[in-house]
Amino acid sequence: MENKSLTPQEVAEILKISKCTVYELIKRKDLNGYRVGNKVRVDMLDVEEYKNKSKSIKTKKSGNPEQAQPERAAAAELDSNRDDRRESFTICGQDSLLDILCRHLGRHPRGVPALRSYESSYNALYSLYRGDANVAAAHIWDGKTGDYNIPYVERMLPGIPSVIIRLAARMQGIYVLKGNPRKISGFEDLGRKNISIINREPGSGSRILLDEYLKKLGISISKIKGYENESNSPMGLTSAIAKGHADMAVGLELPFLKIRQIDFIPAHKEYYDVVIKKAHIDQPIYQAILDIMKSEDFKMEMHGINGYDLTDCGKIIAET
CATH class of the missing domain: 3.40.190.10 (Periplasmic binding protein-like II)
Structure with a gap:
């Protein structure tokens, strides 16, 4: 077998799971992954090893129906189209500011350890629409209106009320x-x-x-x-x-x-903004993100990164 390098999306398609679950498997070290620049990659041989390992566990358990039932339930849960927010929280975007946000979110009383998906602005919004990400960050200029992000959020999340929050200007x-x-x-x-x-x-x-x-x-x-x-x-x-x-x-x-x-x-x-689905904004973890973005600790850490204007950091710019 050719040992191809796969993207998380390609792994997700092979295993019939969501991309968020792929990141979670890598985080738990159940699946080997590595970085090429700021991108995560997985070798085909490691995917096959993961599949074979899962098969051997099921075979070992199959002799006892009572033991096999939890394994089947776990596999069904993994393969279903469930909402992965129950077990992982993913922030999608490329800027290092999001790494700082994730670190603060992991320490916040209402926060959780967050996964990072290093996608471009367009793909980040698409991941949010698909439910593969909980938060998307974008800096997309619309030449027709002269606005940042709002026109794209309206087009790429049709029928989904969303909240756009300013992170920085640059x-x-x-x-x-x-x-x-x-x-x-x-x-x-x-x-x-x-x-x-x-x-x-x-x-x-x-x-x-x-x-x-x-x-x-x-x-x-x-x-x-x-x-x-x-x-x-x-x-x-x-x-x-x-x-x-x-x-x-x-x-x-x-x-x-x-x-x-x-x-x-x-x-x-340009303006770099965070996008959250409005239906989630009142949940504790999303309120934690707003708290962090408005906090002096977060802004002080970001002030060390020259070239960023933090005047409106944490301000809700628009609701679509």
Whole structure:
């Protein structure tokens, strides 16, 4: 058997369980998993080992009906389409601020240890819609309205009343080589034939921002050199530019990106928000999240991360 590397979603489809349950199995060390950058991966051989291990347990127990019944019940529960919030709580999004939120949530009197799903903004909202995540974080700009997140929440969670809570404001911009030898000043420079780009993955806030600007500027992606070249992390973008593989990329202004070989051109203020289904907002764990986001302890820890405006952190921005 080929030992392919699988995503949690692919593992979930093989085992006929939810993606949240896959993360829970990895967390409990029932299933081996590992990280590639900020993504979780599982080898096919480990999935087969997990399946065989489960089969051997059932076979061993099957001689005694009274013993076998709990095993069958556990398997049925695992394979059912139940709400995984009963046994796991998942916050979906890529920013390190969510790691800080999870840490505080694990210590809060009404909180729980939370799982992290490192998905792009678009996929985070989709996971919330599917019930694979309890909380989604997003920074998606709608070029038509000029609003952040609200139009996408309304479209991607149809018929599901939701609450959008501000986490932070921050700056999106353009990475270029130190000294800006190509004299790049904004998104419009992508219309120049001699400019190449390294892109973020589809569904990320930075990718959607770029695509919206290209649409407004009337620049066809087919004319952009390197548009199809992608990286799943800001460090991948800056590395490609530093090595001469691209002239520019769109990403966040962050302290760790201020490396000697790269300059940052501010271009667009964006908003990073947390999205929760309104039906859940009064439950203790969600109230704990609101408490944490408004707390001075949380804000003080975030103040150590330059480039984030926390003025409205914890404020309910909209209800859809």
